Amino acid sequence: MGKYTDRQFKQRYCLDRATFQEVVDKIRPSLEPAARTNPGGCIGGLIPAELKLGGTLRFLAGSKNLDVADLHGMCEASFFSHVYAVIDAINLHYDHLMRFPTTQEKLEEAERTMTDNWGQNFRGVVAALDGLVVKIP
Numbered sequence: 001m002g003k004y005t006d007r008q009f010k011q012r013y014c015l016d017r018a019t020f021q022e023v024v025d026k027i028r029p030s031l032e033p034a035a036r037t038n039p040g041g042c043i044g045g046l047i048p049a050e051l052k053l054g055g056t057l058r059f060l061a062g063s064k065n066l067d068v069a070d071l072h073g074m075c076e077a078s079f080f081s082h083v084y085a086v087i088d089a090i091n092l093h094y095d096h097l098m099r100f101p102t103t104q105e106k107l108e109e110a111e112r113t114m115t116d117n118w119g120q121n122f123r124g125v126v127a128a129l130d131g132l133v134v135k136i137p
Contacts, residue, residue, distance in 0.1 A: 013058070020054075027092075028049040055074060
């Protein structure tokens with residue numbers, strides 16, 4: 001990951017290095033120590049939180065799991081356990097920042113905000129994350 005220029009890093013991980021490091025520092029206690037192994041999986045050394053977060057971000061952005069695992073030093077057998085651990089850590093440490101509307105009133109308010117800001121193509125939409133639209137029927 002250190003081989004990338006700042007621009008390349010942001011293109012690949014959708015975060016600048018400083019923000020990436022802030023996230024890693026915040027979620028690290030939930031991720032380490034964790035071996036590269038998985039029951040029935042590969043045996044190897046420890047995988048740092050930076051590689052786990054980087055791999056998860058690349059996967060969630062649409063990269064193939066095998067490509068991400070290869071690029072980030074994870075074996076195929078344990079790749080998804082690392083992804084789920086990172087997602088759980090983000091949910092744990094950033095829960096106060098990510099609130100999905102849970103009442104009908106708040107859902108309607110969120111839909112109005114999306115429609116007002118982004119147009120009629122977003123009717124029925126209550127949230128968008130990194131270009132991913134979440135639509136409630």
